[in-house]
Structure formats: structure tokens, C-alpha cells
Amino acid sequence: MRITVDHTTHYRFDPPKRGVIQSLRLTPSVFDGQIAVEWTIDTGPAMRGAAFRDGAGDWIETAKHVGPISEAHITVRGVVETVDLTGVLRGHREVIPPAAYLRSTRVTRPDLALADLAETAVAGIAPDRALDRAHALMNAVADAIAYTPGQTEQGTTAAEALALGHGVCQDHSHALIAAARLLDMPARYVTGYLFASEDEAAQEASHAWSEIFLPDLGWVGFDPSNRICPNDRYIRIGSGVDAAEAAPIRGVVRGLGDEIMDVVVVVNQAAQ
Structure with missing residues (x-):
């Protein structure tokens, strides 16, 4: 499939900042x-700075905005x-060992309810x-977390989303990562884009899912929001231990005040 992406992120700062430095993880992954x-x-x-491929295989660039x-x-x-590829990350080059993705973070730290979900699921x-x-x-x-936009926030943890019973792709991904790690299965958060048809549950063009490392297959993607492994409707961008580490844009701002971010993403199927 040929997919087009038009993704705009607009930041507004009040009062103006003395400077902004951003790390951009916005380039499609290289794999089969x-x-x-x-x-x-x-x-x-903005002045473009260093560009490199990190240990997870993601392409990272920096941009510096000089203030005010x-x-x-x-x-x-x-x-x-x-x-x-039915979710299999074939041909992707990285050097970080899968075991590095067994560690928990604040948003993926499991509680008793997540442990019960994991044990019951694989019984x-x-x-x-x-x-x-x-x-x-x-x-x-x-089954445990209904796809319901607007019920959770950026910092909502997997345990909180499970207790609430509602969430979005970020919450699904964090919960699946937490459950997999409880079973000693390395798991990580993945960001990208989804070309979604009208009858699919998750309509977020800018999307997130999880990857779990399986001994015989390597990294394999799983999208609880749509109950499928990523197919040719998905574009993979990058990964991390959780949403914060895998964020497409991360930044440091010099100066106090408010920061407002607006994001518009349009994903379509292009003519072959």
C-alpha cells in the first residue's frame, strides 16, 4: 500500500521563550x-543540528529555536x-538487547489488577x-480497557487506565507492555501512523501500539486498540520503553510560562 502523511505540530509560548531545543523522532523506520x-x-x-541513528534503530534529529x-x-x-508482514519487524537493525525492555517505568509499573489480567489471559x-x-x-x-477518547490524560498510568476501564491507544499500549513484562516478555511502545477505514475502532491517524519480543520471531507488533498485528495500513516511526521515551518530539524550553501544542495529522491512501 502507498500511504501519504501530512503531520503538522504547532507550538505557542506565552510569554515568548529564550530558546527551545527539540529532539525529533519523525522519520519512518527502516525495515522490510x-x-x-x-x-x-x-x-x-530553526537551526538543524546533530542527526544520528540510536541504539533502537530510530533516526533522531535535533532542532534549535533561538529566542525570543x-x-x-x-x-x-x-x-x-x-x-x-503480520506485525513482524523483519530486517530492522538495532543494538539494544531485548532484555533492556523488561524494566518498568512510572506509567508501565504493574499493580495487582494488571498481574491478575496477565495471569488470567495466559492461563x-x-x-x-x-x-x-x-x-x-x-x-x-x-477487553478490559474500552477505546474511549477523552477519558485519560498524557500521564495516565497503565494501572489507572485499567481501573478506569477506558482509554486510548497510549493506554492500551502501556497496559499491554506492563502485562507482557510481568510474564518476562520484553515489550516496548511504538509510535507511528495508521490509515484507518471508517469501520475501524481506532481513528487516530497518529497512532501507537506495542511490540513484544518472541524467541522465534523477534519483535512483533500488537495493537490492542484494533485487536490486530500491524499490517500494511501502519507506518512505524520509533520505539521506547514507554510513550515519553518514544515521543516523536521531545524538547527543552528556556523560560517560564505556558506552552500550548496543536497537532493535525492527515493520513491517506495514495494512488499507486
């Missing part, structure tokens, strides 16, 4: 499931060719059937 035909990142007057600065725009546009499934256990965890999270 996708290839960027066209891809541009426009940071306006009252607003900043970052625009991403591109075309990506995708193929369906009767032998440990050597890792793929079946991962699918069972995905479905259990989808």
Missing part, C-alpha cells in the same frame, strides 16, 4: 515492511510504501507458545 518514497521534515527557521520565540511549527510530509497456554500468549494478552487488554 516499509520504505519511504518521499519524506521531508520542515522546522521553519513565541511559536514554532514542525511539518512532516511524505509517502511510504508498505507491505503486510492454560504453555510458556513455549509465546505467540499465543502475546495474542491472548492483547485481547485481554482490549
Whole structure:
């Protein structure tokens, strides 16, 4: 499938800041499931700095805005060719060992309810059937947390979302990661884009899902929000131990005051 992306992030600062430095994880991953035909990142007057591929295989760039600065725009546009690998991250090069993704963070720290969900989901499934256990965890999270926009916030933890019974793709991903790690299955948070048809549950074009490391397959994606492994409708951008580490844009602001962010993402299928 050929997918087009138009992604604009607009920051407003009040009062103006003395400077802003941003780390951008906005370039499609390099693996057998996708290839960027066209891809541009426009940071306006910001000075582009270091660019490198990190240990997880993600391409990172930096942008520096010299103040006083009252607003900043970052625009991403591109075309990506995708193929369906049923969620398997084949051909992706990285150096961080899977065991590094067993550690918990504030938002993925499990509680007794998450432990019960994980144990119940895989009851009767032998440990050597890792793929079946991962699918069972995905479905259990989808059953326990209804996809409901507006019920949670950026900092909502997996345990809080499970207790609430509502959430979005971020909450689904954090809950699945927490459950998988409880079973000693390395798991991580993935950001990207989704070309969603009208009959699909998750309509967020800017999307998130989880990857679980399976001994025989390597990293495999699981999307509880849609109860599927990522297919050719997905564009993978980057990963991390949780949403904060995998964020497409991370920044440091010099100066006090308010920061307002508006994001518009349009994802479409292009003519072949």
C-alpha cells in the first residue's frame, strides 16, 4: 500500500521563550515492511543540528529555536510504501538487547489488577507458545480497557487506565507492555501512523501500539486498540520503553510560562 502523511505540530509560548531545543523522532523506520518514497521534515527557521541513528534503530534529529520565540511549527510530509508482514519487524537493525525492555517505568509499573489480567489471559497456554500468549494478552487488554477518547490524560498510568476501564491507544499500549513484562516478555511502545477505514475502532491517524519480543520471531507488533498485528495500513516511526521515551518530539524550553501544542495529522491512501 502507498500511504501519504501530512503531520503538522504547532507550538505557542506565552510569554515568548529564550530558546527551545527539540529532539525529533519523525522519520519512518527502516525495515522490510516499509520504505519511504518521499519524506521531508520542515522546522521553519530553526537551526538543524546533530542527526544520528540510536541504539533502537530510530533516526533522531535535533532542532534549535533561538529566542525570543513565541511559536514554532514542525511539518512532516511524505509517502511510504508498505507491505503486510503480520506485525513482524523483519530486517530492522538495532543494538539494544531485548532484555533492556523488561524494566518498568512510572506509567508501565504493574499493580495487582494488571498481574491478575496477565495471569488470567495466559492461563492454560504453555510458556513455549509465546505467540499465543502475546495474542491472548492483547485481547485481554482490549477487553478490559474500552477505546474511549477523552477519558485519560498524557500521564495516565497503565494501572489507572485499567481501573478506569477506558482509554486510548497510549493506554492500551502501556497496559499491554506492563502485562507482557510481568510474564518476562520484553515489550516496548511504538509510535507511528495508521490509515484507518471508517469501520475501524481506532481513528487516530497518529497512532501507537506495542511490540513484544518472541524467541522465534523477534519483535512483533500488537495493537490492542484494533485487536490486530500491524499490517500494511501502519507506518512505524520509533520505539521506547514507554510513550515519553518514544515521543516523536521531545524538547527543552528556556523560560517560564505556558506552552500550548496543536497537532493535525492527515493520513491517506495514495494512488499507486
